[in-house]
Amino acid sequence: QVQLVESGGGLVQAGGSLRLSCAASGRTFSSCAMGWFRQAPGKDREFVAAISWSGSNTYYTDSVKGRFTISRDNAKQMVYLQMDTLKPEDTAVYYCAGSLTGSVYSTKMYEWHYWGQGTQVTVSS
Secondary structure (H helix, E strand, O other), X not given: OOEEEEEOOEEEEOOOOEEEEEEEEOOOHHHOEEEEEEEOOOOOOEEEEEEOOOOOOEEEOXXXXXXXXXXXXXXXXXXXXXXXXXXXXXXXXXXXXXXOOOOOOOOOHHHOOEEOOOEEEEEEO
């Protein structure tokens, strides 16, 4: 089992930056692919980014490529999402997720086994 707790959300103006953090507990963390999803009001939860267990591979949804960066520190059991050049359409609840069997290309929710409680990101125009 892996427990995930997100932090770092908040209110930021368009063009600004935020860094989300995900603290993980559990012995299988270093074996998991880790990812970030987001859910805007009235919309389905969508894939944002993922990173392999080693950190050597990453994958992003097109709308955040070049603006967001996912990283991990296995020694600290942490996952990060650096979000730059934020846009109002990035406003959503952001969720950290872990998968024992998936890869960075696992963009469907059912491919992810562990979920955090979410952190709100609001980007004002």
